[in-house]
Amino acid sequence: MIATIINWIFQLIFLLILARVVVSFLPLDPSHRVVRTIYNLTEPMLAPIRRYVRPTAGFDFSPMLLLLLLFLLRSLLFSFL
Secondary structure (H helix, E strand, C coil), X not given: CHHHHHHHHHHHHHXXXXXXXXXXXXXXXXXXXXXXXXXXXXXXXXXXHHHHCCCECXXXXXXXXXXXXXXXXXXXXXXXX
């Protein structure tokens, strides 16, 4: 039961980060309600990573690094459950 809930949370975060990456490549209005919601939900997770990993050649690697950290954290948690 707990493992299922944790898995759903990780999947939701993964989908939000993926949506943010896709939205960043599309010419959408940043003030649109859906776009703003995606940004508001993912920015608290991405901002600490951006303090240490700056964009390189205009490409932001923080979503990729966050996904890697989430997969590692998920694997670590499920090794104990």
